[in-house]
Amino acid sequence: MEKQRLLIVDGMALLFRSFFATSVFNQFFYNERGIPTNAVSGLVKHLEAAIRHFQPSHISICWDTPSRTFRHDLYEEYKGNRSAPPEEMVPQFDLAQSVTDQLGFYNIKVERYEADDCIGALASMYRGQSEVHIVTGDKDLLQLLHDGVEVHLLQKGVGSYDRWTKARFEDEMGLSPEQWAEVKAFMGDPSDGYPGVKGIGEKTAIKIVATYGSIQAVLDNIEQLTPSWRKKIEADQKQLLLSFELAKINCDVPLTCSLDELNWQFNHEQWRKTLMDHDIRGLRALLAQIEKEEYAG
Structure with a gap:
């Protein structure tokens, strides 16, 4: 067939x-x-x-x-x-x-x-x-x-x-495809009008998700983050969680x-x-x- x-x-x-x-x-x-x-x-x-x-x-x-x-x-x-x-x-x-x-x-x-x-x-x-x-x-x-x-x-x-x-995505991004929505949540999307975390772009978002695996894991281990990442994420935590719901297909x-x-x-x-x-x-x-x-x- x-x-x-x-x-x-x-x-x-x-x-x-x-x-x-x-x-x-x-x-x-x-x-x-x-x-x-x-x-x-x-x-x-x-x-x-x-x-x-x-x-x-x-x-x-x-x-x-x-x-x-x-x-x-x-x-x-x-x-x-x-x-x-x-x-x-x-x-x-x-x-x-x-x-x-x-x-x-x-x-x-x-x-x-x-x-x-x-x-x-x-x-x-x-x-x-x-x-x-x-x-x-x-x-x-x-x-x-x-x-x-x-x-x-x-x-x-x-x-x-x-x-x-x-396979290409996992090789080049160091992430699973499902984690792409987590990345998008951190970086936001100006064209769709949702905020993400102010001051975090795509490269940093990929690094954070690759390191911790998920938004929830980041929040559970917030004290382990660099002072700069922690300050930004704590300031925009509500926006981060909202942005994930908007980014996820x-x-x-x-x-x-x-x-x-x-x-x-x-x-x-x-x-x-x-x-x-x-x-x-x-x-x-x-x-x-x-x-x-x-x-x-």
Whole structure:
């Protein structure tokens, strides 16, 4: 039996990356209905490149929802420092999910959870049944690395990835992937708007977690810390514990999909019709490529 290979895509990461790759030049690729399509065009290119690269048998795309999540209940200011998306981006959220639905992808978004949580839930559910390959631009997802689970961080261009395995993470970081959330808690995350411990950056956070193993072990042995570390951690202990709850990916998302529902088959005609119907510019060369390519799955 051929090995099953599940590709899990961080839809928001690819969509935003695609938008800013062209918006900086004021290229928004308006379709005949006046809707900008630059982000969706780039998303489709990324998806097609990932399919060629990974040759998956199963695919899912995970998305954030616009509503509050359980993290906002924990910390009202969570992601509160983020500005509203550019107006040319706004209509492309719905367009992206409509297009990917019609292209045959299985889209997942769950109220009160983020895409990261949905990705974590899928990886946890199916890592014993299938290879799992996660495509994202977010290093937070490195905490999901496991036997049979790889994270591929987007690099410059389309179809280029920085491949992370559990073995590589342990070798380079001197930590287990699960401890990455502990590191993030110490250093905080300005983009997500949670504080961490003031004055502790990534290198120091990695050193502390590698030495003591966990936040709780650090607090249990606070008197053993250097005076500088101790002063900083004692001053921000509440923020440290809160930041850990915000940084940790919650894999207990109530998902009901079976692996069979994520089954993937490339349908050339479906792709051509969808991309033509939505008048998504910038994909003529891709359509020609699709006609010539063979896709496994």
